[in-house]
Amino acid sequence: MxxxxxxxxxxxxxxxxxxxxxxxxxxxxxxxxxxxxxxxxxxxxxxxxxxxxxxxxxxxxxxxxxxxxxxxxxxxxxxxxxxxxxxxxxxxxxxxxxxxxxxxxxxxxxxxxxxxxxxxxxxxxxxxxxxxxxxxxxxxxxxxxxxxxxxYDSYVMSYYGDDMLAYMFPRKKSRTLKDHIAINFKTLERDGLLLHSEGLQGDVLTLELKNARLYLHISLGSSPVHQVEGLTTLTVGNLLDDQHWHYVTIKRDGRQVNLTVDSQTESVICNGEFTYLDLDNQVYVGGVIEPNTPHLPDKSNFRGCLENVFYNGVNIIGMAQWEDPQIRFPPRQRAIRYACTDLILKPFTFAGPNNYLQLPGLNRKPRMAVKFKFRSWDYTGLLMFTRFADDLGTLELGLSEGQVNISLIQPGKKKLQFGAGFRLNDGFWHTVEVLARDNFVTVIIDEDEGSPLKITNPFMVRTGDQYVFGGCPKNNNTARCETKLNSFHGCMQQIFIDNEPVDIDNVLQWRWGSYSELLLGTCGITDRCTPNPCEHEGRCIQSWDDFLCMCENTGYKGEVCHMSVYKESCESYQLNGKYYSGNYTIDPDLSGPLKPFSVYCKMKGT
CATH class of the missing domain: 2.60.120.260 (Galactose-binding domain-like)
Incomplete structure (x- = not known):
């Protein structure tokens, strides 16, 4: 073998x-x-x-x-x-x-x-x-x-947002017809600059994270003779801010460019007429040392870990470790850490029909404080439920139509309901914090202190001793959890109850709390809409375990918008009972790449 x-x-x-x-x-x-x-x-x-x-x-x-x-x-x-x-x-x-x-x-x-x-x-x-x-x-x-x-030999460097380096080209210039660039990264940030270089002739190479997607901007140069913008942008991947390694390769042969992250590849033919990439002086890694770089708009420096950065066969991080003079650091940069400093968050995945996580809390306290992060594609689901002590009622947090709904029920009083947030089912991590005391509830979404939602209403708060996340237990429901919401499907992490962090290791070893149908230590969310499985520009929407193609206004139908709603010719319309001449939309290649277009059909016998 x-x-x-x-x-x-x-x-x-x-x-x-x-x-x-x-x-x-x-x-x-x-x-x-x-x-x-x-x-x-x-x-x-x-x-x-x-x-x-x-x-x-x-x-x-x-x-x-x-x-x-x-x-x-x-x-x-x-x-x-x-x-x-x-x-x-x-x-x-x-x-x-x-x-x-x-x-x-x-x-x-x-x-x-x-x-x-x-x-x-x-x-x-x-x-x-x-x-x-x-x-x-x-x-x-x-x-x-x-x-x-x-x-696998690993050359790693940690970046904290103000770290950067530059690889100096041997002859102060780099002129290539073909390129092969590889870089591995892991991060919790949605945005960050990975690579950048440019030339005096307008050539540009930029690799960046933007909204947790990978973007490659490349220009082989622009010409005043040919009024064609040389800059070409290619994007691939999604949810790349998950603190796990992602493997990127850029392969270029003339104007043909392939960008791959993990198993997904996108290809493009560069704009313009040029085939050589002409870069001057250096390529920056993780951020730029000189801030007045002409072709680089204001971008965040990378925060996270980079591994095995190879530029046309040159091991850049390896050269930095060996203190090669072709590697340049900014003055007064902190000591470089050639290891990956992980922030261990220990997420967990709610992935079953009867999943839940039940955790204890301090009983009969006059103030309730709960904070957690979640990510999901689902429109609805139970996030958290608790029953107050002394039969004072219940408080429920639920995901509904992309916002967090808060329901407060107390005996003899009108049910109090309100919502906070917008499009929170976009697959990204979102923070929810709930603070409650007598007659007062504050909800903070994504730690936005500037716009907390504050509700004042007559009610009493005495905390219960149990908090349930993700769904109500079907058996042994000691928390007396009741909800009309579906089970939550997605991921959570960094739960705080009564301002104390929850130790997931204790939960895993059954020393504290209880759970069912959870995957601990991992977030198993998957983006089924990247790359878009819907053909002919159909719109993809997804849930935790499925996706749906919206084919309206595309001219196509079917599960992935594959079948044309139009006939391939005037003859086909006539064979299907259309006997009057007039304007018809035809699709000559049916499910092929050609778009439908309108023609005038003169029907035989009319």
Whole structure:
């Protein structure tokens, strides 16, 4: 199996590299989960959210996974999700084409099911989550597996918003017909400059994050003879502010440019007539040292981590580590950190029909303070519910039509309802803070202190001892949670109750609170509308697990706006009963790329 990045990675690992949420018994421990082994891993029957974890001890480039069931048994996994990350407490799922994170598993114990990933990713830790398994003949969860890949050398630098460097071209100029640029990044910020360079002839190369999407601006030069604007913009990806690594490559051959982030590629032919990229002096990484750069509008410096920045074969961060004189830093810059400083947020995903998270709070306090962040595509869903002490009623936060609705119900009083925020179901992180005391409620969205929503009304507040997030428990509903809203599907993080942060590790180990159908340590949100699956400029809208194409005013219909609503010719209209001459809209290639247009049809016999 050895070859270019196809090495099996588990044979050299010690038994301690395999961890699991539980084991069926000693003979089904985590370290027996090796492909072709004589046993396999199985969790305890009482384990409601089983997982198997592998510590690779260094960073690898991962290209494939293979699974079997437990040896000589009826135990095998039929479907699963694979999480990966740099740390064992911060995960992201491998996403297949189409936005699905569920991988198909086995149908017996002995045959090997292999998945070759359609894009390679890097990881130091892997977590296997069984989602379905054989239940016939007394079967249960059982797995043996192998991971394939190769060692990955990482050159990393942390950026804090005022860090930057420049790679000086060897002869103060760079003139290229072809370019190959690679850069990996992770960040929590929606905006930031990744790369920039320009030339005296008007050539420009800029790579930036804007609203969590990746933008490439490139110009091979403009000519006063040919009145064609040379600047070309290409965009790819979305939700790239998730604090996980994203892998970017730019490949240019003359005017042909391909921009790839992770598994998504967009291509363009550059405007203008030129084929060479002429740049002067340097290329900036993470921000510009000289602020008066002519072709660079005011842009935020990058905040986060950059890894393996290669510019036409030049390892820029590696050169910086080696203190190469071709690398220039601004004067009085802080000490450079050649490591990635992660802000560990530990998000969790509400992904099931009956998901919830129940947490304790301080009972009978005269002030209530709850704060959390969420992200979702759904229009509706329960965010938070609590029941006041002394039978004083309930307070509910719900997502409805893209805003947060607050409902306060107290015995013998009119239900108090009000909304805050706008388009909060856009997939980005949003902060909600609720402060309540007698006769007074304040709601702050996205920490906008300038415009908090304040409601004054006669009511009493005595905090209850339970707070429920995401949905009401169907069984053992000790919080007496009641709602007409659907379960919330999305992600949350950084929950504060009574101004104290919630320790998700304690929740995970069942020492504090309770939960159901949650993925802890990861946000599994997927953008199914990027790239747009709707053809012919149809508008894509999405929910947590599906998307819908709006085909109005496109001239097409069907699930992805693929079928033309018009006939391909005048003859087709006449064959379908249109006997009068006049203006008709035809679509000669039907579902092809040509747009419909209007013609005058002179029908035969009229």
């Amino acid at each position: 050895a070859g270019p990045c196809l090495d099996p990675l588990t044979p050299s690992l010690y038994a301690s590299s395999f961890l699991a949420s539980s084991r069926y018994n000693f003979l089904y421990s985590a370290n027996f989960a090796r492909l072709y082994g004589s046993s396999g891993w199985s969790p305890a029957p009482s384990d409601k959210q089983p997982w198997l974890q592998i510590d690779l001890h260094r960073k690898y480039r991962i290209v494939a996974i293979a699974t079997q069931g437990s040896f000589n048994s009826y135990d095998w996994v039929t479907k699963y999700t694979l999480l990966h990350g740099d740390r064992p407490d911060s995960w992201t799922p491998y996403i297949q084409r189409g936005g699905n994170s569920t991988l198909s598993g086995n149908w017996n114990y002995y045959q090997v099911k292999r998945h070759n990933f359609h894009y390679a990713f890097t990881a130091k830790h892997l977590r296997f989550l069984p989602l379905g398994w054989n239940t016939k003949w007394g079967g249960k969860i059982g797995v043996r597996l192998e991971i394939y890949g190769c060692p």
